[in-house]
Amino acid sequence: MPDKIDPPHATGAAEQTVQKHSSPHDLVFHAPFVQRVWIALEEKGIPYEYKEVNPYKKEPHFLKINPKGLVPALEHDNKALYESLVLLEYLDDAFPDSAIRPRNPHELGLVRLACQQISNVVVPAFYRYVQAQEADKQKEGHEAFVKALREVHEQWFVVGSEWARGDKFGWVDCVLGPWVARFTLLEKHRGFKPEDVGPEFKAWCDKLLDRPSVKATSSLPENYENVYRRYFENTAESEVAKATRKGEWLK
Ligand SMILES: N[C@@H](CCC(=O)N[C@@H](CS)C(=O)NCC(=O)O)C(=O)O
Structure with missing residues (x-):
């Protein structure tokens, strides 16, 4: 993936949300522009750290988190996971309060x-x-x-x-x-x-x-x-x- 492509950065309301989640935390949300998981984090009121990577650059450290080199990805207590649908399941399993998944x-x-x-x-x-x-x-x-x-x-x-x-x-x-x-x-x-x-x-x-x-x-x-x-x-x-x-x- 060419390095010349700038990674998109959050702006407007999203940028304000990023600022609220800039401190280090044991739950790290790797973005940008991946709204499914972000909406779920906000809906559930889970504390997290927002980290922007350049998904177009496929840096070695990010490939260790997601070998596909795609965002979204999460690290929780230093353990990594990826794929938005898997991450939505994980968030409701790891943080059962305010479940957005049905119980039935x-x-x-x-x-x-x-x-x-x-x-x-x-x-x-x-x-x-x-x-x-x-x-x-x-x-x-x-x-x-x-x-x-x-x-x-x-x-x-x-x-x-x-x-x-x-x-x-x-x-x-x-x-x-x-x-x-x-x-x-x-x-x-x-x-x-x-x-x-x-x-x-x-x-x-x-x-x-x-x-x-x-x-x-x-x-x-x-x-x-x-x-x-x-x-x-x-x-x-x-x-x-x-x-x-x-x-x-x-x-
Ligand atoms: N099936 C994946 C798709 C993830 C995906 O396509 N991520 C895009 C951003 S929305 C990406 O990382 N693109 C970088 C690239 O294609 O190189 C999921 O649902 O998490």
Whole structure:
């Protein structure tokens, strides 16, 4: 990964949150721009140290924490873990207070299925859409992304409820939330609107963007613009971007 790519830094409300979590702690959250785990940390009120690495540089010390060289990663009592869905499980296991995971085993299974679908279908569709250059590919990307979101909404969201799975903000909200925070960019560059998925989905998006944990972990719009410009031009050299260009998905 070329060293010349600057790592994105938190700005705006996210920068203030970073400042509150700059002291050394036995729980170290390796970022930047990884909102699923960050939202969970804020929701649960867990004390942590925020540490920014350059995920594009793959420094040897970071490869010892995550051999894939990707953020997010956590170190807790000097033991490392990575992969956002694994980290969400870990946080609720290691810090059971203010659980964001449901206690009922069947409901938990459903939530895991929903989160897998978001990670394996919605997120790759997002990158294919963002990196599509030709008009017909962008149209295809738009349709596939809307379809992926609609399927998640129809299959997993509880109709008429406040949050995805009911009255409590939970994992599905955490896992899909960061992509909602990027919809303004998609609207500007690709014409996507959450209304394209449906009015209830749009109402959930508005509510989510107003959630304190989401606001506290969101950077300024120009920051996202800088990070995603290379994706919209399909020149990004991240592992995710390269895999998407090859028609693959990062495992
Ligand atoms: N499946 C991983 C994906 C992690 C991921 O793609 N991280 C990106 C930042 S959001 C990264 O580290 N990119 C650096 C690179 O691709 O080289 C997870 O959910 O944790």
